[in-house]
Amino acid sequence: MNDNARPKLLIVEDDEGLQRQLRWAYDDYDVVVASDRSTAIDMLRAEEPAVVTLDLGLPPDPDGVSEGFATLAEILALKPDTKVIIASGHGARESAMRAIASGAYDFYQKPVDIDELGMIVKRAFHLHAIEADNARLAAQPTEDARVLGGMITAAPEMLKVARTIERVANTDVSVMLLGASGTGKELLARGVHQASSRKGGAFVAINCGAIPENLLEAELFGHEKGAFTGAVKTTEGKIELAQGGTLFLDEVGDIPLPLQVKLLRFLQERVIERIGGRKAISVDTRIVCATHRNLEEMIAEGSFREDLYYRLAEIVVRIPTLAERPGDAALLAKHFVKMFASTMNPTVKGLSPDALAAIDRWPWPGNVRELENRMKRAVIMADGKLVTAADLDLDGGDDDHGDGDQINLKAVRDAADRKAIRRAIARTEGNISNAAKLLGISRPTLYDLIKQHGLQV
The missing domain is CATH 3.40.50.2300 (Response regulator)
Incomplete structure (x- = not known):
């Protein structure tokens, strides 16, 4: 046809x-x-x-x-x-x-x-x-939906990202992955490592935003015995542990300025000194980093070094949100059902039509991580062979295809408002000011609408 x-x-x-x-x-x-x-x-x-x-x-x-x-x-x-x-x-x-x-x-x-x-x-x-x-x-054959050794996608937007990463993987350039939380940045970083000549070495990941500022330097650079209270033995840092492999710096935008200077020196000279040490240690590691923050704004504000940015961002890859990847939510949902059902609820065999419809229309502000968590809960809670929309606990108010009984004009407008607000917030990664601009309204008006519709942001 x-x-x-x-x-x-x-x-x-x-x-x-x-x-x-x-x-x-x-x-x-x-x-x-x-x-x-x-x-x-x-x-x-x-x-x-x-x-x-x-x-x-x-x-x-x-x-x-x-x-x-x-x-x-x-x-x-x-x-x-x-x-x-x-x-x-x-x-x-x-x-x-x-x-x-x-x-x-x-x-x-x-x-x-x-x-x-x-x-x-x-x-x-x-x-x-x-x-x-x-x-x-x-x-489709499973391999058509899997790229970079593990990421599941059939969306052209994500396949383009995968092709870019495959092209740069065998070089030693630093790669920066930009995307909202939950979009799969670490999985893509592992993809860079696995597709490179360094795949025989270690892949070492550290979330710079999850470690207290006073401990982050020791985690990255290591320390000598006696360097500070509690340093009872010499410990190698993450940079050293990634010798011959790949170091993934997640949430690199959270590294404090004093430590940015030390990281820049390593990137320029490829040597480090442990805390409390005097010996320069040569380290051969490839850097891949990620952040959901706007580093260009941080540079303008003086909270992130411009010279460090250009060392880390030799190749920049922007990762689309799940809402910008048509068809991937349902594809991933099926994968998660199989994965979780095998150990948590073997009676579950798939997704009902109403569950697929709910998954399709939900904006997924938390991206793949939100989808994974919802699918895990739904599989555990499901009573029948199929996961339903009720098991997913997704609000049906966003269905612009309508409920047969919902023809009241105010109800339709409210549903449209909720949908537009959720999508704007998702697409601007939770930035209310940018979401208001996207919607063409003022920031106070958007806050009023969020409160009026009882939305969580």
């Missing part, structure tokens, strides 16, 4: 007047109609519609539901991924619940509310597209 073709919608309805009304109502879709089971199945085979609206009262049983249920069963047997929306004025809710139990996607009651049905149809198409994308990704 042509990628630009409109999605196909099959309307199974024996009332010709309602057929015409529904056909006219859906300009966004390629609508085909059928008035009985035989024609409906022929249309299903020929047109392969993603979504079907089905009246249960079809000839030769227009006053009952038997023919409608037979049609539903045949549709799902032929194309199980079809989203079937049931219409019924016969026994209404009881028949609708029975249809959903039999595999229907949703229902609506006659007389038809075109706007309400339109939202249900739109949501069904959206979910079908998500499931189709995930089926396509799942069908």
Whole structure:
């Protein structure tokens, strides 16, 4: 099918007047109609519609539901991924619940509310597209989704990052990884190491923001016995331990200025002195660093040395957020389900359609780390074979594809506001001033909206 073709919608309805009304109502879709089971199945085979609206009262049983249920069963047997929306004025809710139990996607009651049905149809198409994308990704060989020996991605934005890193890995240039917290900076740093000629050496990582300032120098440069109280033996620092390998300095923007001077000297001369020592020690190590902070602003403020920045940032790689990596959230979620289920809840086999839809629309402000944590909790809490949206505890208020009952204008506006605010905050890495600029409002207005909608930032 042509990628630009409109999605196909099959309307199974024996009332010709309602057929015409529904056909006219859906300009966004390629609508085909059928008035009985035989024609409906022929249309299903020929047109392969993603979504079907089905009246249960079809000839030769227009006053009952038997023919409608037979049609539903045949549709799902032929194309199980079809989203079937049931219409019924016969026994209404009881028949609708029975249809959903039999595999229907949703229902609506006659007389038809075109706007309400339109939202249900739109949501069904959206979910079908998500499931189709995930089926396509799942069908790809595993190696197509894995890059740099471990990172899972199918997004062009992330594959571009991977290609850049692979190209620079075999050089000895310093690499700086810039990205929000939770985007996988350490995994990419390991990828640099594993793709380089230094992969036989050690990969040593240190989070400069997690170590108290008075201890960081000793952690990096080591110390001699007796250099300070508690120094009962000579200890090599992280720089020495990375001899012949790679040193990963995470959150390098948190290194205090006095220590920046000492680090710069090492980068220039490739020698260090341990605390309390007088001997110059030559060290051959490759530096990869990362930060979520804006180092250029810090340089302007005088809190980060410009000469150190240029030594560390010979190659700069900007890592996209998970929200900027289309399809990766679902791909990673499936990976985490398999990983955690094997040890924590072996009965769990995958993700339900509503879970995939919730994962797709969530902005993931905490990036891959947030996704991993949510999946771990969801796998533990799941009662059935599939992790559901309820297990994930994701707020459904961001669903711009709408709930069938949510057509109140204020509710729709509030949902849109929440979604825009969350995405702006995620894309600016939690910087409220930049998020306000992105949204085109003032900083106080954004704070008011955050408070009004009860958002956590």
